[in-house]
Structure formats: structure tokens, C-alpha cells
Amino acid sequence: xxxxxxxxxxxxxxxxxxxxxxxxxxxxxxxxxxxxxxxxxxxxxxxxxxxxxxxxxxxxxxxxxxxxxxxxxxxxxxxxxxxxxxxxxxxxxxxxxxxxxxxxxxxxxxxxxxxxxxxxxxxxxxxxxxxxxxxxxxxxxxxxxxxxxxxxxxxxxxxxxxxxxxxxxxxxxxxxxxxxxxxxxxxxxxxxxxxxxxxxxxxxxxxxxxxxxxxxxxxxxxxxxxxxxxxxxxxxxxxxxxxxxxxxxxxxxxxxxxxxxxxxxxxxxxxxxxxxxxxxxxxxxxxxxxxxxxxxxxxxxxxxxxxxxxxxxxxxxxxxxxxxxxxxxxxxxxxxxxxxxxxxxxxxxxxxxxxxxxxxxxxxxxxxxxxxxxxxxx
Amino acid sequence: xxxxxxxxxxxxxxxxxxxxxxxxxxxxxxxxxxxxxxxxxxxxxxxxxxxxxxxxxxxxxxxxxxxxxxxxxxxxxxxxxxxxxxxxxxxxxxxxxxxxxxxxxxxxxxxxxxxxxxxxxxxxxxxxxxxxxxxxxxxxxxxxxxxxxxxxxxxxxxxxxxxxxxxxxxxxxxxxxxxxxxxxxxxxxxxxxxxxxxxxxxxxxxxxxxxxxxxxxxxxxxxxxxxxxxxxxxxxxxxxxxxxxxxxxxxxxxxxxxxxxxxxxxxxxxxxxxxxxxxxxxxxxxxxxxxxxxxxxxxxxxxxxxxxxxxxxxxxxxxxxxxxxxxxxxxxxxxxxxxxxxxxxxxxxxxxxxxxxxxxxxxxxxxxxxxxxxxxxx
Numbered sequence: 001x002x003x004x005x006x007x008x009x010x011x012x013x014x015x016x017x018x019x020x021x022x023x024x025x026x027x028x029x030x031x032x033x034x035x036x037x038x039x040x041x042x043x044x045x046x047x048x049x050x051x052x053x054x055x056x057x058x059x060x061x062x063x064x065x066x067x068x069x070x071x072x073x074x075x076x077x078x079x080x081x082x083x084x085x086x087x088x089x090x091x092x093x094x095x096x097x098x099x100x101x102x103x104x105x106x107x108x109x110x111x112x113x114x115x116x117x118x119x120x121x122x123x124x125x126x127x128x129x130x131x132x133x134x135x136x137x138x139x140x141x142x143x144x145x146x147x148x149x150x151x152x153x154x155x156x157x158x159x160x161x162x163x164x165x166x167x168x169x170x171x172x173x174x175x176x177x178x179x180x181x182x183x184x185x186x187x188x189x190x191x192x193x194x195x196x197x198x199x200x201x202x203x204x205x206x207x208x209x210x211x212x213x214x215x216x217x218x219x220x221x222x223x224x225x226x227x228x229x230x231x232x233x234x235x236x237x238x239x240x241x242x243x244x245x246x247x248x249x250x251x252x253x254x255x256x257x258x259x260x261x262x263x264x265x266x267x268x269x270x271x272x273x274x275x276x277x278x279x280x281x282x283x284x285x286x287x288x289x290x291x292x293x294x295x296x297x298x299x300x301x302x303x304x305x306x307x308x309x310x311x312x313x314x315x316x317x318x319x320x321x322x323x324x325x326x327x328x329x330x331x332x333x334x335x336x337x338x339x340x341x342x343x344x345x346x347x348x349x350x351x352x353x354x355x356x357x358x359x360x361x362x363x364x365x366x367x368x369x370x371x372x373x374x375x376x377x378x
Numbered sequence: 379x380x381x382x383x384x385x386x387x388x389x390x391x392x393x394x395x396x397x398x399x400x401x402x403x404x405x406x407x408x409x410x411x412x413x414x415x416x417x418x419x420x421x422x423x424x425x426x427x428x429x430x431x432x433x434x435x436x437x438x439x440x441x442x443x444x445x446x447x448x449x450x451x452x453x454x455x456x457x458x459x460x461x462x463x464x465x466x467x468x469x470x471x472x473x474x475x476x477x478x479x480x481x482x483x484x485x486x487x488x489x490x491x492x493x494x495x496x497x498x499x500x501x502x503x504x505x506x507x508x509x510x511x512x513x514x515x516x517x518x519x520x521x522x523x524x525x526x527x528x529x530x531x532x533x534x535x536x537x538x539x540x541x542x543x544x545x546x547x548x549x550x551x552x553x554x555x556x557x558x559x560x561x562x563x564x565x566x567x568x569x570x571x572x573x574x575x576x577x578x579x580x581x582x583x584x585x586x587x588x589x590x591x592x593x594x595x596x597x598x599x600x601x602x603x604x605x606x607x608x609x610x611x612x613x614x615x616x617x618x619x620x621x622x623x624x625x626x627x628x629x630x631x632x633x634x635x636x637x638x639x640x641x642x643x644x645x646x647x648x649x650x651x652x653x654x655x656x657x658x659x660x661x662x663x664x665x666x667x668x669x670x671x672x673x674x675x676x677x678x679x680x681x682x683x684x685x686x687x688x689x690x691x692x693x694x695x696x697x698x699x700x701x702x703x704x705x706x707x708x709x710x711x712x713x714x715x716x717x718x719x720x721x722x723x724x725x726x727x728x729x730x731x732x733x734x735x736x737x738x739x740x741x742x743x744x745x746x747x748x749x750x751x752x753x754x755x756x
Contacts (some may be wrong), residue, residue, distance in 0.1 A: 139605070149692075156605075159603065186599070186603070193603075195597075195600070196596070196599055196600035196603050200596070200603055200604045200605070200608045201603075201608065204608045204611045206644065206663075208611050209670030209671075210643040210670070212670035212672075213669035213670050213672075214673065215676050216670075218574070218578070219574065222573070222574035222577050222578055227534075230578045231677055232613050232614065234674050234677070235610050236607045237667075241671060245663055248651060252651040255651055256648040258592055259644045259648040263641045263648065265587075266584065266585060266638075266644070269584050270638045270641065271634075274630065274631065276627045282626075285584075286623045288587055289615075289619035290619050292587030292591050292619075293590075293619060294591075295590035295593030295596075296590045299604050299608070314527075328702045329703045329707075
């Protein structure tokens with residue numbers, strides 16, 4: 001399924017160096033390889049480079065000053081773009097080194113904070129005309145090259161933060177890179193980007209950790225009563241503390257501002273609850289809950305635009321192989337496309353419920369077809 | 379699929395009155411009907427009773443002093459158990475009224491807080507020997523009788539909070555009721571119950587609301603960058619503010635204590651971030667993230683026991699009817715049971731990824747079978 005020449009021809013991007021072959025770097029490399037781009041790989045961890053290479057992500061970048069390597073790459077190769085996929089605090093230093101070596105025509109990074117690497121790059125005297133700070137909004141709960149996927153960026157936003165110094169050509173070439181990876185370029189000023197990710201990613205992570213921290217000391221009885229709600233709220237708190245400390249310290253002030261607002265709301269709610277015999281006090285809690293409802297309603301739907309509203313058909317299924325296959329067959333025969341499916345096992349029991357999301361106008365046809373084939377719809 | 383006589387015979391429960399035909403009350407009624415129990419329905423909202431009756435949840439309870447009604451129930455009927463499924467603040471008042479009328483041999487409620495109704499019942503001079511406070515840990519994002527399901531309690535914990543005054547027979551009969559509904563009785567002291575649900579349900583709800591409240595004022599750019607993490611953290615914040623104000627004020631002090639601890643952790647994290655150039659300050663943030671990881675690790679798995687570890691096989695699928703059916707057929711032919719499936723649409727694009735959860739030993743067989751049938755596994 002490679003489209004060898006087309007992608008490279010359309011974008012003018014023929015060769016890319018990926019520095020840092022973790023999840024994001026290797027995923028970019030895989031996506032570019034599928035478009036026929038020549039990809040070079042570099043990482044201070046030799047095992048990570050080897051694994052990425054074995055996954056088909058590209059060939060090793062020759063060490064500076066080294067003779068020709070097994071990859072057959074001349075050490076004086078100049079690539080179109082160097083993608084710096086390392087932790088936020090190290091981006092500027094790597095950028096300076098790559099620019100000194102004249103490794104690429106243009107440079108970008110993928111760190112989840114943007115003001116910090118730009119400031120540090122300026123302080124280090126980097127050439128800011130050829131560097132466009134970037135951040136693909138994509139990730140997985142797993143990390144490392146083994147978790148990489150060529151389709152990780154399909155349809156996902158990819159922030160680009162050009163400054164006044166950035167050359168228009170650099171922005172245009174970077175837009176081509178994002179297109180090759182299947183992402184959607186979003187130009188945004190670096191400070192606004194950092195405030196945005198503080199609200200939609202970094203502060204929620206810390207809040208989830210603070211809720212999950214209560215579970216660390218809770219009684220076994222309490223944990224035995226846990227349901228889906230607390231699982232959802234705390235899921236991201238399972239992320240790597242070392243990685244997240246780096247992300248948070250790289251976006252310290254915007255995250256601090258959001259956390260202060262969240263902490264103030266929670267402290268006020270606690271005070272209102274301690275005075276809960278006073279209905280006026282509880283009014284503040286109700287108002288916070290209403291603000292929360294308004295906030296969740298603003299999150300766009302999974303297809304990127306405004307939230308698409310699906311109707312849910314629930315059906316009780318057994319835990320046997322083949323039951324879901326038959327269910328989807330029946331849906332297909334009824335001409336119904338199942339947009340999403342979520343299985344909800346009853347704890348400890350073989351029976352479970354499947355929530356099938358379909359277009360609202362398909363509910364009647366699907367329900368009828370499922371009932372006609374013996375399924376139990378509660 | 380009704381087991382008419384067995385359930386009633388085994389438990390000695392032949393008739394139950396459900397007061398309050400919302401989601402929980404109607405679900406209990408449906409579960410009991412499937413076990414052959416005679417169920418009476420009562421609610422101050424006549425439309426809710428009618429809907430529950432039409433769903434097959436039971437027959438209407440005759441108004442006090444009324445002549446025989448269309449349901450043919452004599453107004454002096456005494457049921458085995460009255461289940462009071464009304465908001466927390468109203469439980470004791472309804473209990474007192476039902477006991478005055480001599481409606482049942484035993485009484486329970488389903489409110490999500492337990493100390494409050496017990497205190498109020500004592501203050502109202504209720505007979506506490508025949509009343510066992512209860513709380514089934516089950517729910518849905520939808521509410522009302524139309525969302526009710528007979529299997530809502532299958533394998534779910536159901537807290538029972540007997541006091542020193544409760545008669546052993548009352549506890550035994552209530553355990554029989556829980557068994558008929560498919561739940562797992564968990565005896566817990568009322569105050570401990572309330573502290574537990576503050577940690578695993580009530581405070582997480584407020585914390586989710588406070589995170590979601592930030593989204594209410596965020597820029598459209600910020601919301602456009604939102605990913606799965608913030609969606610999960612804030613999902614429960616979409617719940618009904620009126621309903622939740624009642625729940626929170628009924629468990630005010632335990633919730634206040636948890637929220638104060640969460641707010642203190644977040645305020646400390648914010649202070650550390652403002653001093654983030656000092657590595658010692660950031661140590662406190664890392665430690666909070668580690669406590670969060672420890673907390674999430676203590677949540678039991680979805681099957682009730684310790685978390686069952688599934689492996690995930692990811693496959694790229696199109697948005698066409700029939701593709702999932704074929705996928706499940708291939709899994710079945712390979713003898714692999716898919717334990718869970720999650721579809722992840724790429725925003726704005728027809729392609730998506732399906733995460734298939736299977737037993738770890740089935741990964742190789744499933745991957746091979748899917749590849750052999752032309753699927754792309756990233």
C-alpha cells in the first residue's frame with residue numbers, strides 16, 4: 001500500500017531525519033515511509049533506533065564525522081526536514097546542534113509545549129527562519145517505538161507555531177509534512193497553544209492524579225464499590241510520572257493557572273458542603289455542576305466537527321465466540337452501519353450488554369432485526 | 379426467560395412494593411418480575427408509574443383508602459418488602475408513612491448516601507428493626523423508567539448498612555432481594571459507606587465538573603485540540619446538576635473532606651509549578667503523579683475481581699457496513715473470543731482503528747488470521 005513517489009512529489013519532501021525514535025518520532029517515520037519519503041533515524045538510545053529500523057521506519061543516520069555506515073548514507077547528507085522528537089527541555093539544544101551541522105533545510109519539533117523550546121532556541125542563537133515549532137495532538141497510553149503506528153496522526157490536529165521570524169517557505173514545507181502524515185495543520189501562536197493544552201491536557205492529567213491519589217489510601221471496601229465513573233476520571237493518571245513531570249514543568253505557568261482555578265472551585269465546593277444546611281451555599285455547588293455540563297457540551301465529537309449525535313441500541317449478549325459476529329451480520333443484512341460499539345461485561349458473569357451506536361434513523365430497523373433474530377433488548 | 383416460581387420460593391419473597399419508579403426502582407421491579415415476584419409500583423409522578431407498568435415492571439399500588447383499583451389489588455395488601463427508591467432527603471419521610479400504613483414486613487431504600495436517611499428515620503421515630511438501609515452500586519448515564527434494565531445489578535456490589543437495631547431476619551430477607559436482582563450484597567457500616575462513595579463517586583464527580591468548567595470558557599482553538607484524555611476525565615460531569623446537588627448535600631461532610639484533600643494537592647502542585655525552576659519543588663508534583671499511578675492500580679478489574687489483563691490487537695477498518703461482522707467471523711473461525719472492542723474513528727476520515735481485547739495467548743492466532751484475510755494491523 002505504499003504510494004512511493006506521489007507524496008514526495010506533491011510536497012517536495014524527499015528526505016526527513018527523525019531525531020528521537022519514541023512513539024511519536026517512529027510513528028512519523030512510518031507514516032512518511034508509506035508515502036515514499038526517505039527517512040533517517042537517530043536516537044541516543046541505540047536499541048530504540050534498531051527497533052524503529054526493524055519496524056521499517058527508515059535507516060540509521062550516520063554519526064557526525066563517521067565514515068560511511070552500513071546504511072550507505074553519506075555523512076554529509078542534507079535532508080529536507082529534521083523532526084526533533086525529544087522531550088521539551090532538550091529540543092532547543094538538539095536544534096542548535098543540527099543547525100550547526102547543517103543537517104536539514106527546515107526544522108520542527110513535536111514537543112507538547114511550544115513557548116519553552118522557542119525561547120530556548122532564541123537564547124541559543126538558533127536560526128529561527130528555518131524552524132517551525134510543532135505539536136501533533138496524538139498519542140497512545142503505550143510509549144516507545146514498538147507502539148508506533150503509521151496512522152497515528154490520521155485526521156488529528158497538528159499545531160504549528162510560526163513566529164514573526166519564520167520564513168513562509170518553512171511553514172509551507174511543514175504543512176506538506178503534516179499532510180503526508182494525514183494530520184490537520186492548525187496554526188496557533190505558541191503562548192495560546194500552551195494555554196490551550198494546559199486546559200485540555202496537562203491540568204486534567206494532574207486533576208486525575210489528585211483524584212486517583214485518594215484511592216491509594218482508601219479502604220478495600222471503598223475500592224470494591226468503584227464503578228465506571230471513577231475509572232474514566234482516573235484513567236490517564238496511570239501515565240508515566242517521569243514523562244509527565246517533564247511535560248508539566250515545560251508548561252509550568254499555564255498549568256499552574258488552570259490548577260489554581262480548579263483548586264479554588266473545589267475548595268469553594270467543599271466550604272459550601274460544610275455549610276450545606278444553608279441552601280444559598282449549595283447554590284454555588286449547583287452552579288459549578290452547571291458550568292461542568294456546559295464545558296462537556298463544548299467538546300467536539302469524535303469525527304472532528306461538532307459532536308455527531310448517535311442513538312444507542314443496547315443488546316444483551318453472551319460471552320461466547322461468534323455472538324458478536326452474528327450480531328454484526330444481522331445489522332449488515334438490515335442495512336445498518338454500526339458507528340461504534342462498547343461492550344459492558346457484567347462483573348463476574350458471562351452475560352454483558354453491548355451498546356451499539358447508530359444513526360438515529362436506523363434505531364428502529366436495527367432493533368427490529370435484532371429482536372427477530374432472538375436477541376434480548378432491555 | 380422468566381423463572382417464575384423458583385426465585386420467590388428460594389428467597390421467601392413473594393411481593394415487593396417499589397416506591398419511586400425512576401431508573402433504579404424500575405430496574406429492581408423488572409429484575410424481580412423476571413424472578414416471578416409480584417411487584418407493586420408507586421410514584422408521585424403518575425406518568426412514571428404508567429411507563430414502568432407498560433414496561434412490564436408491575437401493577438399500580440392502590441392509593442391509601444381508595445377502593446379496589448383496576449389492578450385488582452386490595453388496598454390492605456401487605457408486601458414482603460417495600461423498596462424506597464426516592465432521593466436521599468425524602469427516604470425517611472416515605473419510610474415513616476409506609477410504616478404507619480403497615481405496607482410491608484421489611485423496608486429498604488436505594489439512596490447513594492446512608493447515614494442521612496438512617497439519622498432522619500431515627501428522628502422520625504421509625505421502626506429501625508424492619509428497615510435495612512441499602513445502596514446498589516449501579517447506574518447509567520440516562521435516567522428515568524425508560525432507561526431501566528432488569529440486568530442493571532448483575533454482579534454489581536449492593537451495599538447493606540444494618541445497625542445494632544436491625545433484626546437479623548430483615549438482613550436475611552434483604553440479602554434474598556439482592557440475590558433475586560443478581561447483585562452482590564456487601565455489608566458495611568453507614569458512615570464507612572458514605573466515606574467510600576465520597577472517594578469513589580461523589581468527589582470524582584465534582585472534580586470532573588471543575589475540570590470541565592475550564593472548558594466552558596476556553597477558546598475554540600483549545601477545544602479543537604481536545605483528545606480522548608479530557609473526554610474521559612470529564613464524561614461524568616455531564617450528569618444532571620439537580621440530581622447531583624441532592625446527592626452531594628446528602629453526603630456533605632465526607633465529600634467536603636475528600637475535595638479539601640484534592641484541592642490541597644492541586645494548589646500545592648500549582649505552587650510547585652510556579653517555582654518549577656527549583657527541582658525540589660517539582661519533586662512534589664512527581665510524587666503526586668506517583669500516588670495517582672498507585673491509586674489507579676488499586677481499582678479492581680471490570681469482572682469484579684482483580685483486574686483481568688487482556689492483550690490488545692489493533693486493526694484498521696473502514697467505515698462500511700459488514701466490515702466488523704467479517705472481522706468477528708474471522709476471529710470466531712480462529713477460535714478467539716473477543717473480550718472487548720473499542721472503535722476509534724479518525725476524526726473527519728472514514729478509516730478507523732478497532733482495539734480488540736483478547737486473552738494474551740490468543741494474540742498470535744488472531745493477528746495471523748486477520749492478516750491472512752487482508753486486514754492491516756499497524
